[in-house]
Amino acid sequence: xxxxxxxxxxxxxxxxxxxxxxxxxxxxxxxxxxxxxxxxxxxxxxxxxxxxxxxxxxxxxxxxxxxxxxxxxxxxxxxxxxxxxxxxxxxxxxxxxxxxxxxxxxxxxxxxxxxxxxxxxxxxxxxxxxxxxxxxxxxxxxxxxxxxxxxxxxxxxxxxxxxxxxxxxxxxxxxxxxxxxxxxxxxxxxxxxxxxxxxxxxxxxxxxxxxxxxxxxxxxxxxxxxxxxxxxxxxxxxxxxxxxxxxxxxxxxxxxxxxxxxxxxxxxxxxxxxxxxxxxxxxxxxxxxxxxxxxxxxxxxxxxxxxxxxxxxxxxxxx
Amino acid sequence: xxxxxxxxxxxxxxxxxxxxxxxxxxxxxxxxxxxxxxxxxxxxxxxxxxxxxxxxxxxxxxxxxxxxxxxxxxxxxxxxxxxxxxxxxxxxxxxxxxxxxxxxxxxxxxxxxxxxxxxxxxxxxxxxxxxxxxxxxxxxxxxxxxxxxxxxxxxxxxxxxxxxxxxxxxxxxxxxxxxxxxxxxxxxxxxxxxxxxxxxxxxxxxxxxxxxxxxxxxxxxxxxxxxxxxxxxxxxxxxxxxxxxxxxxxxxx
Numbered sequence: 001x002x003x004x005x006x007x008x009x010x011x012x013x014x015x016x017x018x019x020x021x022x023x024x025x026x027x028x029x030x031x032x033x034x035x036x037x038x039x040x041x042x043x044x045x046x047x048x049x050x051x052x053x054x055x056x057x058x059x060x061x062x063x064x065x066x067x068x069x070x071x072x073x074x075x076x077x078x079x080x081x082x083x084x085x086x087x088x089x090x091x092x093x094x095x096x097x098x099x100x101x102x103x104x105x106x107x108x109x110x111x112x113x114x115x116x117x118x119x120x121x122x123x124x125x126x127x128x129x130x131x132x133x134x135x136x137x138x139x140x141x142x143x144x145x146x147x148x149x150x151x152x153x154x155x156x157x158x159x160x161x162x163x164x165x166x167x168x169x170x171x172x173x174x175x176x177x178x179x180x181x182x183x184x185x186x187x188x189x190x191x192x193x194x195x196x197x198x199x200x201x202x203x204x205x206x207x208x209x210x211x212x213x214x215x216x217x218x219x220x221x222x223x224x225x226x227x228x229x230x231x232x233x234x235x236x237x238x239x240x241x242x243x244x245x246x247x248x249x250x251x252x253x254x255x256x257x258x259x260x261x262x263x264x265x266x267x268x269x270x271x272x273x274x275x276x277x278x279x280x281x282x283x284x285x286x287x288x289x290x291x292x293x294x295x296x297x298x299x300x301x302x303x304x305x306x307x308x309x310x311x312x313x314x315x316x317x318x319x
Numbered sequence: 320x321x322x323x324x325x326x327x328x329x330x331x332x333x334x335x336x337x338x339x340x341x342x343x344x345x346x347x348x349x350x351x352x353x354x355x356x357x358x359x360x361x362x363x364x365x366x367x368x369x370x371x372x373x374x375x376x377x378x379x380x381x382x383x384x385x386x387x388x389x390x391x392x393x394x395x396x397x398x399x400x401x402x403x404x405x406x407x408x409x410x411x412x413x414x415x416x417x418x419x420x421x422x423x424x425x426x427x428x429x430x431x432x433x434x435x436x437x438x439x440x441x442x443x444x445x446x447x448x449x450x451x452x453x454x455x456x457x458x459x460x461x462x463x464x465x466x467x468x469x470x471x472x473x474x475x476x477x478x479x480x481x482x483x484x485x486x487x488x489x490x491x492x493x494x495x496x497x498x499x500x501x502x503x504x505x506x507x508x509x510x511x512x513x514x515x516x517x518x519x520x521x522x523x524x525x526x527x528x529x530x531x532x533x534x535x536x537x538x539x540x541x542x543x544x545x546x547x548x549x550x551x552x553x554x555x556x557x558x559x560x561x562x563x564x565x566x567x568x569x570x571x572x
Contacts, residue, residue, distance in 0.1 A: 053477055073480040074488075080481045086474035090496045099492075100482030147482065 010059030021211035037208035079148035245315035346548035386452035394460025444525035467501035507565035
């Protein structure tokens with residue numbers, strides 16, 4: 001594997017707590033790699049360690065095989081898209097995108113070409129003279145991307161770049177982000193607390209908890225074969241039935257008894273658009289949520305139903 | 320009530336500004352007494368003929384400009400350091416220097432200079448006045464600049480570092496432009512407090528460093544002199560313009 005970025009046993013301790021605890025991973029060149037976890041799990045600190053805003057307490061960070069954890073941020077060929085975008089308010093779109101180039105090359109013309117190309121790519125042509133305060137949320141985000149990508153970083157670091165957008169826009173921008181990554185071929189290190197974002201965008205994702213990487217792998221693998229209850233629950237809804245995990249969409253609901261099915265009583269149905277969640281209670285008192293197509297049912301409260309699922313959908317032996 | 324309020328406001332403004340208006344009116348009065356005898360600019364002519372006044376005005380301007388430049392640089396950097404280190408205690412101690420009575424500040428500076436001069440063999444003069452003005456202007460500069468810094472997103476400096484700037488470059492290309500309106504407002508405030516200071520200045524001035532307020536005070540003690548009306552009107556008009564500009568800057572900031 002041609003790893004562009006490697007973290008080897010990296011820890012970061014602050015005065016009061018250990019934010020990052022013995023984290024190791026390697027990102028292949030051109031991959032979309034996500035760090036997923038709840039707030040305070042250390043994912044943003046990990047990103048800041050790579051960017052150079054924090055120094056690791058122990059461990060090494062290597063870019064193209066060379067140690068960078070001792071270098072200041074301005075000597076690392078990685079660039080960041082900040083959660084707040086951090087666009088310079090006194091500069092125009094053009095000024096923001098040119099900002100980093102001024103430090104890189106003395107030659108004016110190729111730089112101007114580069115700026116124009118990246119502005120075009122991010123559909124910002126014609127908005128060069130605007131100030132950040134005159135841009136929409138989506139435009140600001142694209143300027144933040146353009147400002148970083150124009151420097152052709154080895155790795156682009158993205159700190160929850162979609163969280164400041166409206167939910168409707170977020171879906172669209174998510175798809176654009178994926179396209180952009182494929183088109184530019186730049187390695188993305190993406191930090192998010194949104195499991196849907198991480199699952200839909202990543203080639204590889206690492207679920208973090210309390211400073212440690214809990215599990216790492218392809219999205220499908222993590223969803224289907226989580227090693228811990230935390231990962232299983234963080235990546236999607238799950239029912240715990242007699243110590244075994246079953247996802248709501250894996251359960252079949254029928255009105256008549258079938259061999260091996262469990263009897264349950266419906267307590268409520270919530271409509272979610274394309275699907276609906278039926279909340280039921282089985283004989284031992286455990287609540288079980290079942291996902292059904294919304295054309296199914298309707299299931300009335302107190303109605304008796306039967307639940308069944310295949311043994312291959314059971315998530316067993318989770319820690 | 321709705322009618323009373325504007326009247327009340329008018330009354331308050333009259334109380335505040337009527338004395339200044341009367342000052343301005345009598346500065347163009349032909350009589351030297353407080354009876355209107357017709358328009359005349361003779362007190363302004365007399366003002367420009369008075370060498371004491373002109374020399375002290377020149378001293379005052381020189382001191383104010385020098386003190387403003389020094390206090391603005393030192394105060395801005397101090398504000399930046401206080402903001403970076405997030406030190407509420409140090410920032411709070413600045414208020415102490417604002418509420419200290421001028422006479423106390425003046426005496427303490429005088430004692431300080433005398434103590435230092437015992438080793439340096441220097442005398443009171445322009446330099447001591449400038450240092451004293453720098454010393455009491457810094458607090459104003461810090462407070463104005465730090466207020467602006469409170470709305471500054473620290474991620475902006477990180478973004479500059481991320482895009483290849485050094486710490487100094489980040490400050491110069493990102494933080495400083497953001498602070499510019501506040502720094503300009505702070506400089507004007509420093510200038511105004513410097514140019515009209517009497518108490519502290521009179522304590523630390525030497526023979527060569529009489530300032531405009533000192534000369535005006537001495538003239539006023541010798542009796543009514545309409546030239547003072549003219550001088551005061553010019554000072555009020557000049558400082559008024561500065562305050563207006565500084566307020567404008569602070570608000571657009």
